[in-house]
Amino acid sequence: MTREWTRKDLLGLEELSSEELLLLLEQARAFKEVSLRPIKKVPALRGRTVVLFFLEPSTRTRTSFELAAKRLSADILSIQAGSSSLSKGETLQDTIRNIEAMKVDIVVIRHAMSGAPRLVARTAVSSIVNAGDGSHEHPTQGLVDLYTIWEKKERIAGLNVTIVGDIAHSRVARSNLWGLTKLGAHVTLCGPPTLMPAGIEQFGVKVTYNLREAMRDADILMLLRLQLERQTQNLLPSIREYAKLFGIDREKLAWGKPDLLIMHPGPVNRGIELAPEVADGPQSLIYDQVTNGVAVRMAVLYLVSGGRQIRKARPAPSPTQPVGV
Amino acid sequence: MTREWTRKDLLGLEELSSEELLLLLEQARAFKEVSLRPIKKVPALRGRTVVLFFLEPSTRTRTSFELAAKRLSADILSIQAGSSSLSKGETLQDTIRNIEAMKVDIVVIRHAMSGAPRLVARTAVSSIVNAGDGSHEHPTQGLVDLYTIWEKKERIAGLNVTIVGDIAHSRVARSNLWGLTKLGAHVTLCGPPTLMPAGIEQFGVKVTYNLREAMRDADILMLLRLQLERQTQNLLPSIREYAKLFGIDREKLAWGKPDLLIMHPGPVNRGIELAPEVADGPQSLIYDQVTNGVAVRMAVLYLVSGGRQIRKARPAPSPTQPVGV
Amino acid sequence: MTREWTRKDLLGLEELSSEELLLLLEQARAFKEVSLRPIKKVPALRGRTVVLFFLEPSTRTRTSFELAAKRLSADILSIQAGSSSLSKGETLQDTIRNIEAMKVDIVVIRHAMSGAPRLVARTAVSSIVNAGDGSHEHPTQGLVDLYTIWEKKERIAGLNVTIVGDIAHSRVARSNLWGLTKLGAHVTLCGPPTLMPAGIEQFGVKVTYNLREAMRDADILMLLRLQLERQTQNLLPSIREYAKLFGIDREKLAWGKPDLLIMHPGPVNRGIELAPEVADGPQSLIYDQVTNGVAVRMAVLYLVSGGRQIRKARPAPSPTQPVGV
Numbered sequence: 001m002t003r004e005w006t007r008k009d010l011l012g013l014e015e016l017s018s019e020e021l022l023l024l025l026e027q028a029r030a031f032k033e034v035s036l037r038p039i040k041k042v043p044a045l046r047g048r049t050v051v052l053f054f055l056e057p058s059t060r061t062r063t064s065f066e067l068a069a070k071r072l073s074a075d076i077l078s079i080q081a082g083s084s085s086l087s088k089g090e091t092l093q094d095t096i097r098n099i100e101a102m103k104v105d106i107v108v109i110r111h112a113m114s115g116a117p118r119l120v121a122r123t124a125v126s127s128i129v130n131a132g133d134g135s136h137e138h139p140t141q142g143l144v145d146l147y148t149i150w151e152k153k154e155r156i157a158g159l160n161v162t163i164v165g166d167i168a169h170s171r172v173a174r175s176n177l178w179g180l181t182k183l184g185a186h187v188t189l190c191g192p193p194t195l196m197p198a199g200i201e202q203f204g205v206k207v208t209y210n211l212r213e214a215m216r217d218a219d220i221l222m223l224l225r226l227q228l229e230r231q232t233q234n235l236l237p238s239i240r241e242y243a244k245l246f247g248i249d250r251e252k253l254a255w256g257k258p259d260l261l262i263m264h265p266g267p268v269n270r271g272i273e274l275a276p277e278v279a280d281g282p283q284s285l286i287y288d289q290v291t292n293g294v295a296v297r298m299a300v301l302y303l304v305s306g307g308r309q310i311r312k313a314r315p316a317p318s319p320t321q322p323v324g325v
Numbered sequence: 326m327t328r329e330w331t332r333k334d335l336l337g338l339e340e341l342s343s344e345e346l347l348l349l350l351e352q353a354r355a356f357k358e359v360s361l362r363p364i365k366k367v368p369a370l371r372g373r374t375v376v377l378f379f380l381e382p383s384t385r386t387r388t389s390f391e392l393a394a395k396r397l398s399a400d401i402l403s404i405q406a407g408s409s410s411l412s413k414g415e416t417l418q419d420t421i422r423n424i425e426a427m428k429v430d431i432v433v434i435r436h437a438m439s440g441a442p443r444l445v446a447r448t449a450v451s452s453i454v455n456a457g458d459g460s461h462e463h464p465t466q467g468l469v470d471l472y473t474i475w476e477k478k479e480r481i482a483g484l485n486v487t488i489v490g491d492i493a494h495s496r497v498a499r500s501n502l503w504g505l506t507k508l509g510a511h512v513t514l515c516g517p518p519t520l521m522p523a524g525i526e527q528f529g530v531k532v533t534y535n536l537r538e539a540m541r542d543a544d545i546l547m548l549l550r551l552q553l554e555r556q557t558q559n560l561l562p563s564i565r566e567y568a569k570l571f572g573i574d575r576e577k578l579a580w581g582k583p584d585l586l587i588m589h590p591g592p593v594n595r596g597i598e599l600a601p602e603v604a605d606g607p608q609s610l611i612y613d614q615v616t617n618g619v620a621v622r623m624a625v626l627y628l629v630s631g632g633r634q635i636r637k638a639r640p641a642p643s644p645t646q647p648v649g650v
Numbered sequence: 651m652t653r654e655w656t657r658k659d660l661l662g663l664e665e666l667s668s669e670e671l672l673l674l675l676e677q678a679r680a681f682k683e684v685s686l687r688p689i690k691k692v693p694a695l696r697g698r699t700v701v702l703f704f705l706e707p708s709t710r711t712r713t714s715f716e717l718a719a720k721r722l723s724a725d726i727l728s729i730q731a732g733s734s735s736l737s738k739g740e741t742l743q744d745t746i747r748n749i750e751a752m753k754v755d756i757v758v759i760r761h762a763m764s765g766a767p768r769l770v771a772r773t774a775v776s777s778i779v780n781a782g783d784g785s786h787e788h789p790t791q792g793l794v795d796l797y798t799i800w801e802k803k804e805r806i807a808g809l810n811v812t813i814v815g816d817i818a819h820s821r822v823a824r825s826n827l828w829g830l831t832k833l834g835a836h837v838t839l840c841g842p843p844t845l846m847p848a849g850i851e852q853f854g855v856k857v858t859y860n861l862r863e864a865m866r867d868a869d870i871l872m873l874l875r876l877q878l879e880r881q882t883q884n885l886l887p888s889i890r891e892y893a894k895l896f897g898i899d900r901e902k903l904a905w906g907k908p909d910l911l912i913m914h915p916g917p918v919n920r921g922i923e924l925a926p927e928v929a930d931g932p933q934s935l936i937y938d939q940v941t942n943g944v945a946v947r948m949a950v951l952y953l954v955s956g957g958r959q960i961r962k963a964r965p966a967p968s969p970t971q972p973v974g975v
Contacts, residue, residue, distance in 0.1 A: 035428045039372030041400065047689030049717065060423070063402055067374065067427055070400040075691065075720040077713055090917055098710070098916065101940035102717055103685045266423065267415055290426035360753045364697030366725065385748070388727055392699065392752055395725040591748065592740055615751035 005303040009121045009128040012137035013178040021146065021183055027299035028147050028292070034071065035295050044302055045074035049104040052078045053096075054131065055111045060266060061131050061141070064290075065108050068297035077104070096120050106301055109133075127304040135169045141265050142175025144296045146183065148289050149220055152261060157184030162214045164246055165224030165273065166195040166235075172265045173224055177203060190214035191224075191246060194235045211246055215256045222263040223248060223273040239272060249275035253283065261285050330628040334446045334453040337462035338503040346471065346508055352624035353472050353617070359396065360620050369627055370399035374429040377403045378421075379456065380436045385591060386456050386466070389615075390433050393622035402429070421445050431626055434458075452629040460494045466590050467500025469621045471508065473614050474545055477586060482509030487539045489571055490549030490598065491520040491560075497590045498549055502528060515539035516549075516571065519560045536571055540581040547588040548573060548598040564597060574600035578608065586610050655953040659771045659778040662787035663828040671796065671833055677949035678797050678942070684721065685945050694952055695724035699754040702728045703746075704781065705761045710916060711781050711791070714940075715758050718947035727754070746770050756951055759783075777954040785819045791915050792825025794946045796833065798939050799870055802911060807834030812864045814896055815874030815923065816845040816885075822915045823874055827853060840864035841874075841896065844885045861896055865906045872913040873898060873923040889922060899925035903933065911935050 005023055013021070034042055050069040054062050062078075069076050079099070090098075092111075099107060106127040109117050114134030121128040132138040150156055161180050167173045167189050180187050187205040189196065201207055208214045215221060230236050248262065262274070262284045270276050279286055330348055338346070359365055375394040379387050387403075394401050404424070415423075417436075424432060431452040434442050439459030446453040457463040475481055486505050492498045492514050505512050512530040514521065526532055533539045540546060548571075555561050573587065587599070587609045595601050604611060655673055663671070684692055700719040704712050712728075719726050729749070740748075742761075749757060756777040759767050764784030771778040782788040800806055811830050817823045817839050830837050837855040839846065851857055858864050865871060873896075880886050898912065912924070912934045920926050929936060 037372070040374065040428060041372035047687075047691035047721075049690065049720075059404065063404065064427065067400070067402060070374075071372075075717070077717060079709065079713070090920075094918075094920070097937060098940055101937040102714065102944050103690060103941060268419075270415075270419070287422060287426040290423055291428060294427050362697070365699065365753060366697035384729065388729070389752065392725070392727060395699075396697075593744075595740075595744070612747060612751040615748055616753060619752050 005306060008304060009117075009124075009130075010139055010300050010304055011118050011121060011128065011130050013139045013142045013175045013182070014137065016178075016182070018182045018184075021143075021179060024143055024296070024299055024303065025147050025150055027303055028143070028296045029151075031071075031298040031302070032151075032292065032295035034298070035291065041071050041073060043073045045069070045072040045105075045305060048072075048074045048106070048305060049102070050074045050076050050301060051099055051104050051107045051126075052076060052131075053099065053107055053109045054078075054080050055109070056132070058110055058132070060290075060293075061110065061138075064293040065131060065140075065297050065301075067294050068301055071294065072298055072301055074105075074301070077102075092116060092120065093123060096124060100124060100126050105305060108301075129300060129304060132171055135171050135174070137175045137178075138171040138265075139175050140293075140297055140300055141172050142179045143300070144289055144293045145172075145176050145222065145263060145265070146179045147292050147296050148263065148285055149185075149261075151292070152285065152288070153219065156180065159185045159219045160188065160217045161185045161220040161222060162188040162190060162218040163222045163224065164190045164211065164214065166226060166230060167191050167200065167224070168195045168197045169227065169230070170224045176222065177205060181205070188214050188218070192236065192242065195230070211252065212255050215252075215260070218256055218260055220261050220263060221248065221256060223268075225265060225267065226269055226272055228269070243272045247272055247274065248278050250277055250281075253278055253281075259283075263289060266290065330631060333629060334442075334449075334455075335464055335625050335629055336443050336446060336453065336455045338464045338467045338500045338507070339462065341503075341507070343507045343509075346468075346504060349468055349621070349624055349628065350472050350475055352628055353468070353621045354476075356396075356623035356627070357476075357617065357620035359623070360616065366396050366398060368398045370394070370397040370430075370630060373399045373431070373630060374427070375399045375401050375626060376424055376429050376432045376451075377401060377456075378424065378432055378434045379403075379405050380434070381457070383435055383457070385615075385618075386435065386463075389618040390454075390456060390465075390622050390626075392619050393626055396619065397623055397626055399430075399626070402427075417441060417445065418448060421449060425449060425451050430630060433626075454625060454629060457496055460496050460499070462500045462503075463496040463590075464500050465618075465622055465625055466497050467504045468625070469614055469618045470497075470501050470547065470588060470590070471504045472617050472621050473588065473610055474510075474586075476617070477610065477613070478544065481505065484510045484544045485513065485542045486510045486545040486547060487513040487515060487543040488547045488549065489515045489536065489539065489573075491551060491555060492516050492525065492549070493520045493522045494552065494555075495549045501547065502530060506530070513539050513543070517561065517567065520555070536577065537580050540577075540585070543581055543585055545586050545588060546573070546581060548593075550590060550592065551594055551597055553594070568597045572597055572599065573603050575602055575606075578603055578606075584608075588614060591615065655956060658954060659767075659774075659780075660789055660950050660954055661768050661771060661778065661780045663789045663792045663825045663832070664787065666828075666832070668832045668834075671793075671829060674793055674946070674949055674953065675797050675800055677953055678793070678946045679801075681721075681948040681952070682801075682942065682945035684948070685941065691721050691723060693723045695719070695722040695755075695955060698722075698724045698756070698955060699752070700724045700726050700951060701749055701754050701757045701776075702726060702781075703749065703757055703759045704728075704730050705759070706782070708760055708782070710940075710943075711760065711788075714943040715779075715781060715790075715947050715951075718944050718951055721944065722948055722951055724755075724951070727752075742766060742770065743773060746774060750774060750776050755955055758951075779950060779954060782821055785821050785824070787825045787828075788821040788915075789825050790943075790947055790950055791822050792829045793950070794939055794943045795822075795826050795872065795913060795915070796829045797942050797946050798913065798935055799835075799911075801938070801942065802935065803869065806830065809835045809869045810838065810867045811835045811870040811872060812838040812840060812868040813872045813874065814840045814861065814864065816876060816880060817841050817850065817874070818845045818847045819877065819880075820874045826872065827855060831855070838864050838868070842886065842892065845880070861902065862905050865902075865910070868906055868910055870911050870913060871898065871906060873918075875915060875917065876919055876922055878919070893922045897922055897924065898928050900927055900931075903928055903931075909933075913939060916940065 108129045108131050110131040111133050114136035116133050117130040189207050264286050268274050433454045433456050435456040436458050439461035441458050442455040514532050589611050758779045758781050760781040761783050764786035766783050767780040839857050914936050918924050
């Protein structure tokens with residue numbers, strides 16, 4: 001078992017070992033302490049350049065990464081959808097190669113297309129961090145959720161974790177599923193049949209369409225954000241029906257164990273996934289998740305940056321060195 | 326008389342004592358010196374996080390706060406209207422709670438609704454600084470104006486200050502009115518009757534609709550920016566009429582004392598409130614106001630940050646700590 | 651021959667001496683080394699304020715300047731088209747005077763109007779850097795290109811440099827033309843007659859409309875970006891025709907010397923000016939140009955900042971100091 005981080009990139013939780021996951025969580029714990037000091041800053045990435053390359057709108061994830069990079073003392077370039085040269089007919093890989101030519105260290109990328117970060121990482125010299133790609137993965141959110149559970153329950157193995165909502169389209173669910181099962185949690189998925197991917201049981205999870213059953217033994221109840229446009233796609237009878245069947249109010253909360261903890265990646269559709277009194281109640285961890293987001297992303301930026309150091313000896317593709325010069 | 330700043334927030338000048346106002350002005354003087362050095366930076370807020378949360382468009386005030394925070398070495402997050410999750414149906418307080426969960430120190434907020442910063446401050450753990458709320462207050466602009474007068478005249482008490490324009494809708498006028506009267510200036514308000522709030526005399530100010538009379542004994546003539554949409558609201562006969570009656574050109578300038586000083590919070594509608602030759606003339610302080618804006622905002626960020634330290638022992642509302650964990 | 655930089659501003663390459671050009675290139679070489687270190691940051695401009703004032707959309711040049719300023723440890727204010735108070739009826743000079751009142755050190759300006767930076771520099775106290783003005787000059791891009799040639803060929807004097815494309819409207823061509831001829835290169839211009847300015851030969855360059863002839867002795871082939879709207883302006887028969895006559899693919903590349911180097915200021919219209927296999931091929935310097943962009947802009951910001959120090963004794967216009975105060 002290696003206790004060193006050797007990956008250049010963070011593309012998903014699917015390919016990580018449980019040792020790597022634990023290494024990330026421990027590193028996050030160290031940075032969480034930094035977040036609670038009056039001076040919330042360390043010089044770890046001073047003089048490194050982190051690019052926030054967000055091709056889908058995002059406030060929370062981008063802001064969390066931005067603060068993480070600032071608290072590591074990195075220099076930051078923020079390039080957002082529309083402003084980039086992509087609109088001038090460049091391919092994604094051309095754009096990344098241009099960004100990399102400025103000698104950047106890490107590119108944090110959000111993209112509507114599943115697999116885009118992996119495609120980019122194949123040729124990139126800098127570290128690529130996936131900040132959400134299509135319905136594939138959102139690995140830092142998965143790590144935030146793992147960290148928050150670990151912090152509160154002091155373990156993950158053996159816990160019963162129920163994930164409720166639009167499993168089929170959720171990159172958050174997918175990253176959690178990989179992370180939780182690798183670390184030994186028992187995962188139950190629950191939601192309307194139209195939003196449940198076929199054959200998901202083969203990944204070692206239980207599936208149920210009945211919320212009361214899904215909650216019975218749960219230690220953690222994780223609600224996913226409902227994309228309200230699912231209704232117009234005829235995947236839901238109505239938002240009201242969804243809230244009635246799967247939304248957690250005080251009454252349904254009582255179906256769970258008394259120490260059941262509630263999580264949501266945010267932003268919450270209040271009154272749909274969670275009633276306000278549950279979102280703001282004593283069993284809710286939703287603001288802990290936001291707090292931990294910064295620490296976890298500091299850990300990711302810090303480790304991949306070191307990983308890049310370790311791997312810098314590999315023969316990098318160097319298409320820009322002209323022959324004979 | 327306390328000589329220490331103890332407030333967590335800066336919400337308006339109405340609630341400040343004259344001692345607190347003087348403390349702010351003295352602190353601003355110290356930072357003004359910093360602005361004039363080649364290296365315009367101090368480490369006072371290193372490792373602290375300042376959020377610029379502007380829900381109304383603003384270039385000047387936001388830029389001034391941004392530079393102030395940078396020159397104090399703070400980390401900055403800028404969240405602007407439209408980009409925030411507010412559009413996804415969160416309330417203002419939900420959004421602030423999410424921002425605070427990232428362990429920020431100061432939230433500078435501009436909002437179209439009078440009272441929004443006070444509402445937020447009631448539950449916020451971080452320091453809230455009002456950067457303009459509806460037609461209520463714009464306390465840092467009021468402080469900039471007080472500082473600029475103090476710097477040029479070496480006193481405020483006993484000076485005759487005339488404020489001209491749309492008094493009824495101006496948060497700048499309101500903050501100045503509180504600050505100037507607390508520090509002993511004699512304030513005269515002047516403008517069209519439709520833009521003068523009823524009963525304003527009870528706050529210890531004189532009201533006149535005649536500019537020549539308002540200027541007669543004035544040491545300071547402060548012009549307010551005319552919101553050009555007032556005309557379509559039928560509060561003004563015409564912009565041209567307004568400029569003719571209340572705009573200061575070289576001819577009307579001669580109505581005042583030879584050492585009369587001219588102020589304007591900017592941006593100037595040149596040819597309406599001020600003729601270009603007056604705006605750029607030797608009696609104008611409009612660029613001094615811009616310069617002082619950065620120093621005054623450095624003072625505000627610095628003092629509320631210390632105020633937060635002092636008050637950190639109070640039992641902060643802690644809705645995010647689950648019971649029994 | 652002076653070996654010190656004494657200019658406050660960088661407005662164009664036209665007015666620079668060959669000594670000044672070489673001084674810039676040598677300074678850029680020192681900063682290029684910094685870009686290749688793990689810690690890509692020097693404290694040279696710590697506590698200085700650099701304003702990026704871009705009134706035309708730009709990702710590449712703005713990003714390159716932003717990174718340059720960050721790697722020099724400067725504080726940065728970014729003010730972009732639309733967000734500025736210009737829309738509220740201020741003139742450009744009013745806006746600049748307001749920006750300067752915040753005690754900034756350098757204003758990097760991009761403007762659609764040829765000559766705008768020079769107009770601004772006439773009254774500005776801070777250093778003005780032209781980041782592209784109309785079809786006049788783009789001096790930092792010109793310097794990037796000079797530096798890249800110098801780095802690869804170890805000289806500029808005596809080289810044959812061919813510039814291909816829309817010479818008439820290209821500020822990049824104009825800055826290159828000045829820089830290259832001052833440093834002793836032999837410049838040939840090539841493109842459709844409709845896009846070639848009349849009488850350009852008097853500047854000591856050769857003109858040809860035949861690409862094969864233009865390439866025969868070239869050491870460097872510099873392709874300009876084709877503005878695709880030229881076609882709708884009836885300056886081009888068709889984009890396809892342009893690409894056929896002037897676009898460089900593998901076949902046309904063989905017309906040149908084996909060690910011919912290919913340059914393009916970016917972003918490349920792939921398949922028009924350059925076939926992808928040429929853009930990414932061993933003779934292409936296009937990513938070197940991007941890398942060098944940061945180092946060259948660091949050199950410019952550093953030198954003009956020093957130039958400002960040197961010249962700070964001059965009697966600066968000071969319209970904001972009221973008489974008799």
